[in-house]
Amino acid sequence: MSKLHTHPNIADPDGFYAELLAVHDGLTKAESDALNARLVLILSNHVGDREILSQALALAARTARAVA
Amino acid sequence: MNKIFETPLYAYRRSPDQDASRPVRHPVVIVGAGPVGLAAAIDLAQDGVPVVVLDDNDKVSFGSRAVCYAKRPLEILDRLGCGAPMVDKGVSWKAGKVFFDERQIFGFDLLPEEGHKRPAFINLQQYYFEEYMVRRVHEMAAAGAPVEIRGRNRVVALGAHDDHVRIEIDTPEGPYELEADWLIACDGANSGLRRMLGLDFVGRIFEDNFLIADVIMEADFPTERWFWFDPPFNRGQSALLHRQPDNVWRIDLQLGWDIDKEEEKKPERVIPRIKAMLGEDVKFELEWVSIYTFQCRRMENFVHGRVLFAGDSAHQVSPFGARGANSGLQDTDNLCWKLKLVIDGHAPESLIASYNWERVFGADENILNSTRSTDFITPKSEISRVFRDAVLDLAAGHEFARPLVNSGRLSVPCVYDEGPLNGPDAPGLPHRSRPGAPASDAPLADGWLMDRLGNRFQVLAIDADAPDRLEEGGIEVEILHLSAEDNPALADRYLGKQHSAVYLMRPDQHVAARFLSWDEAALRAALARATGRA
Numbered sequence: 097m098s099k100l101h102t103h104p105n106i107a108d109p110d111g112f113y114a115e116l117l118a119v120h121d122g123l124t125k126a127e128s129d130a131l132n133a134r135l136v137l138i139l140s141n142h143v144g145d146r147e148i149l150s151q152a153l154a155l156a157a158r159t160a161r162a163v164a
Numbered sequence: 165m166n167k168i169f170e171t172p173l174y175a176y177r178r179s180p181d182q183d184a185s186r187p188v189r190h191p192v193v194i195v196g197a198g199p200v201g202l203a204a205a206i207d208l209a210q211d212g213v214p215v216v217v218l219d220d221n222d223k224v225s226f227g228s229r230a231v232c233y234a235k236r237p238l239e240i241l242d243r244l245g246c247g248a249p250m251v252d253k254g255v256s257w258k259a260g261k262v263f264f265d266e267r268q269i270f271g272f273d274l275l276p277e278e279g280h281k282r283p284a285f286i287n288l289q290q291y292y293f294e295e296y297m298v299r300r301v302h303e304m305a306a307a308g309a310p311v312e313i314r315g316r317n318r319v320v321a322l323g324a325h326d327d328h329v330r331i332e333i334d335t336p337e338g339p340y341e342l343e344a345d346w347l348i349a350c351d352g353a354n355s356g357l358r359r360m361l362g363l364d365f366v367g368r369i370f371e372d373n374f375l376i377a378d379v380i381m382e383a384d385f386p387t388e389r390w391f392w393f394d395p396p397f398n399r400g401q402s403a404l405l406h407r408q409p410d411n412v413w414r415i416d417l418q419l420g421w422d423i424d425k426e427e428e429k430k431p432e433r434v435i436p437r438i439k440a441m442l443g444e445d446v447k448f449e450l451e452w453v454s455i456y457t458f459q460c461r462r463m464e465n466f467v468h469g470r471v472l473f474a475g476d477s478a479h480q481v482s483p484f485g486a487r488g489a490n491s492g493l494q495d496t497d498n499l500c501w502k503l504k505l506v507i508d509g510h511a512p513e514s515l516i517a518s519y520n521w522e523r524v525f526g527a528d529e530n531i532l533n534s535t536r537s538t539d540f541i542t543p544k545s546e547i548s549r550v551f552r553d554a555v556l557d558l559a560a561g562h563e564f565a566r567p568l569v570n571s572g573r574l575s576v577p578c579v580y581d582e583g584p585l586n587g588p589d590a591p592g593l594p595h596r597s598r599p600g601a602p603a604s605d606a607p608l609a610d611g612w613l614m615d616r617l618g619n620r621f622q623v624l625a626i627d628a629d630a631p632d633r634l635e636e637g638g639i640e641v642e643i644l645h646l647s648a649e650d651n652p653a654l655a656d657r658y659l660g661k662q663h664s665a666v667y668l669m670r671p672d673q674h675v676a677a678r679f680l681s682w683d684e685a686a687l688r689a690a691l692a693r694a695t696g697r698a
């Protein structure tokens with residue numbers, strides 16, 4: 097079974113993070129939500145592996161912080 | 165209104181049964197002469213089982229209903245002797261376009277595989293479909309087959325017993341009673357028989373209304389399935405345009421939940437909507453307009469002693485994917501040969517339980533697909549709309565997103581994987597023809613494989629030695645000797661990496677078991693399993 101990588105894997109993390117925020121600059125909440133959705137779909141397709149995708153979805157779902 | 169809706173196809177005639185001093189017993193009574201009841205009647209009668217069909221009406225079904233039929237049902241209809249007029253009259257299609265907002269985002273071609281007698285899909289009005297089936301019943305009856313349709317016979321009460329069913333029937337000349345060893349309930353989604361037995365029908369209602377309009381127009385739109393998400397002419401909703409024979413076009417407009425149905429059906433409301441869609445100058449006439457709400461649900465069990473449910477009475481899906489009539493035909497395809505074996509005493513009554521297993525499996529597959537399509541077409545939450553629109557935005561320029569676009573996953577045949585009747589599989593043979601799968605067609609020197617299959621158990625011996633006959637417990641198995649030597653389609657679909665194969669085929673053209681060479685003991689065991697005797 098394939099296993100989701102959870103060790104640090106992004107070179108230049110600060111640069112990536114800045115770029116991630118920069119594409120949202122000046123967008124409304126709705127536009128940002130749409131961009132995020134496109135990004136999820138693009139990356140998901142790149143990954144392709146159904147098992148990895150399920151593990152990633154589960155990880156995202158279970159790491160939610162309780163919000164008041 | 166089209167006169168086909170008004171012409172009685174099987175007018176009420178008094179039956180001698182109505183004058184009998186006590187209820188006459190029939191081997192099989194079918195309630196409902198819709199597509200599914202008619203298919204059951206033809207299937208059983210052409211196998212010599214006497215059937216009486218009762219319908220509370222005497223005409224084709226009213227209004228705009230099924231238009232789209234897939235290849236597998238067409239093959240079943242061929243087996244029933246009424247595929248040809250449907251395919252001749254129907255329009256076959258394989259391409260489509262998807263629109264989002266103001267623009268076309270992509271076109272598709274289903275690229276059907278070569279080497280099949282029947283096309284991937286045809287469109288045909290349900291009234292023609294039913295008319296051709298009724299005609300087939302009449303032809304069979306005229307040739308002496310034991311089949312009869314009784315119009316304006318409404319079943320109003322039912323008593324279920326261990327070995328028979330008693331029913332009360334209303335007619336224009338008053339009530340009478342009948343008994344049946346077996347009763348097939350094909351009385352549609354609002355099944356009264358289901359209610360009479362106190363059985364539930366659970367599932368999901370989609371809180372949405374769809375305006376379905378069949379319009380007659382001379383138009384040069386191509387014969388393609390066109391689907392719109394959120395178009396300018398129907399903001400926030402979906403729309404569909406699809407061609408039927410006789411210049412009739414199916415238009416399907418999503419309206420939302422909070423509407424006044426009676427108001428929306430009025431021509432003065434409908435015509436402007438259609439003009440907004442097709443353009444001000446297009447000239448058209450309305451053939452039929454109706455408003456539907458859709459549901460996805462099924463009965464927990466399709467078999468209740470001697471009462472067998474099939475078609476919409478047993479399961480209901482939304483129309484995206486054209487799975488209603490298509491799956492109903494697969495129900496009776498599955499049921500009738502089993503019932504015949506049981507009636508003839510060649511199989512135990514428990515064989516009928518496999519109908520329940522296999523067709524509940526089929527219904528669940530259809531409900532799953534149809535629910536997913538509906539959820540994509542009408543997003544139920546803000547975030548599901550965000551993702552839906554993201555898929556559509558990406559699909560315009562990027563092929564990768566197109567498989568995620570779900571405007572209806574069109575009916576494909578059900579494979580009974582892990583089914584209770586499946587026998588052994590053999591390594592290296594093509595996955596598509598595994599036990600439980602329906603046969604794939606292939607061209608033969610003198611016709612089509614599908615035309616040689618069905619209605620009895622058969623062995624397909626492909627480049628394998630096999631005797632000329634096999635008989636087991638009263639069941640005669642026909643042996644077909646075929647060679648794939650100069651037949652790449654047959655080799656590809658039935659041999660794969662192997663050089664020979666022996667397939668045991670069921671009367672419904674599904675694979676029961678397969679081997680690399682003739683093995684009599686194994687074949688007898690597989691036959692016993694496929695007939696519920698082991």
Ligand SMILES: Cc1cc2nc3c(=O)[nH]c(=O)nc-3n(C[C@H](O)[C@H](O)[C@H](O)COP(=O)(O)OP(=O)(O)OC[C@H]3O[C@@H](n4cnc5c(N)ncnc54)[C@H](O)[C@@H]3O)c2cc1C
Nearest residue numbers: 196198199200219220230231232319352475476488489490
């Ligand atoms: C808008 C729309 C589009 C559709 N498109 C498609 C499509 O493209 N492809 C597809 O495959 N399916 C489609 N369907 C579904 C399809 O129409 C149904 O699945 C199909 O008609 C079911 O056939 P049936 O024989 O089970 O039931 P029905 O067609 O409903 O027939 C039931 C029959 O039983 C009779 N009856 C009822 N009660 C009694 C009684 N008590 N006594 C005697 N008779 C009785 C009725 O008069 C009727 O003739 C569509 C449906 C709709 C509404």
